[in-house]
C-alpha cells in the first residue's frame with residue numbers, strides 16, 4: 001500500500017515532499033508553521049494579508065498606529081475613500097515579514113507567500129504591485145496568487161529580475177478561471193509553475209457561490225487535468241480542500257496530482273497563529289457548528305464556525321487603521337451595511353450588523369473563526385486531556401502523519 005512519501009513534487013529541478021501547507025491569513029499560517037513545512041522537505045506558506053499589522057505584532061513596528069494617526073480626522077466620517085496606504089510602509093512591512101522568514105529557513109523545502117487579490121486596499125493595482133515585488137525582493141521562494149482571477153498580476157512583475165526564477169502559481173476553483181488566467185498571462189510568455197485547484201470544502205473564502213455543495217474537488221481536478229493534456233500543457237496540479245488524511249492525499253497523487261495542499265489539520269498545531277482558546281473551539285466543533293455564509297465584504301462565500309464573535313457584530317469600521325478591503329472607489333460592503341444600521345438606529349450606542357462583517361478588524365483579532373469543512377473531525381486527530389481540553393499537536397506530527405499514514409488512519413500524539 002502506498003503513502004504520500006512514495007511520491008515527490010518536482011519543482012524547478014528540486015525534489016520535495018508533496019505536501020503544501022496553504023496560506024492562512026491573517027498570520028494564522030505563521031512563519032513558524034511555514035518554516036516547519038520547509039524544514040521537513042515540503043512547502044509552507046506565509047500570508048501577506050494585512051502585512052503591516054502582522055509586522056507590528058511580529059517586529060514591534062508601528063505601521064498601524066502611524067496610519068491611524070494620519071487619518072484620525074476621518075474616524076467618524078462614513079466616507080472612507082480618502083484612506084490610502086503609504087506604499088513605502090507597505091513595502092517595508094512586506095520586506096520585513098518575508099526577509100526575516102527567509103533568513104530563518106532551514107532544510108530542503110520552500111517557503112511561499114499567499115497573496116490575495118481581493119485585498120484591494122483602495123488602490124488595487126498599486127498596492128498589489130508593491131506586495132508582489134517586495135516579496136520577490138526579500139527572497140521569497142514562491143508566490144501563490146489567491147482570492148481573485150489575477151488577470152493583471154503577471155504584468156505587474158514581469159520586469160522583475162526574479163520573475164522567471166521564483167516559483168509562481170495560482171489558486172483556481174474552476175477550469176474557466178484557469179483558462180482566463182492563462183489567456184491573460186500569455187503575453188508574459190510564462191506559464192504558472194503550479195496550479196492549486198481548490199475545491200468547495202476548503203477553509204477561508206470559497207471560489208464558488210452558495211451552491212458550493214454541488215461541486216466536488218476530484219471532478220474539477222480531472223476536468224482541468226484533461227484540458228491541460230489536450231492543450232499539450234504540463235503544469236503541476238495541487239488539489240486542496242477537504243484532504244484530511246494521508247490516504248486522501250495518496251488517492252490524489254495516484255491519479256496524477258503533483259502534490260496536495262492542506263490547512264485545516266494545521267489549525268490545531270502549536271506553531272499556528274490562532275490563540276489557544278480559539279484552537280480549542282475548532283477542536284470542540286461538531287458538524288452542525290460550521291456554516292458557509294455571505295458575511296465577508298469580499299463577496300465570496302466564507303466557511304466559519306457559527307459561534308465566531310464576528311458574526312452579527314456591529315463594530316465601527318476601522319479603515320483608518322486597516323482598510324484592506326476598500327475597493328478602488330474607497331468602498332467596502334461592511335462600511336455600507338454599518339452606515340445603514342446607524343441611520344436606522346441613530347440613538348443606539350451599539351448596532352448589530354447581520355449581513356456583513358468588518359473582516360479586517362475581526363480577522364486581525366482572531367474573532368472570525370474561518371475553517372475547513374472537516375474541522376469537526378479535528379477532535380479525532382488528538383487526545384482529550386484530563387481537564388476536558390484537547391492536546392495541541394506539533395506541526396511536525398501532523399506533517400509526518402500526512403506523509404506516512406496509510407489505510408485512512410490518523411496517528412495520535414505519543
Ligand SMILES: Cc1cc2nc3c(=O)[nH]c(=O)nc-3n(C[C@H](O)[C@H](O)[C@H](O)COP(=O)(O)O)c2cc1C
Pocket residue numbers: 021022023024025026028047049114116146147171198201202203204205240241242243261262263264265267370371372373374
Ligand atoms: C483558517 C484558514 C484560513 C485560510 N486563509 C486563507 C487565505 O488567507 N488565503 C487563501 O488563499 N486560502 C486560505 N485558506 C485556504 C487554505 O490555504 C487551503 O487551500 C484549504 O483550506 C485546504 O483545505 P483544508 O483546509 O480542507 O485542508 C484558509 C484555510 C483555513 C483553514
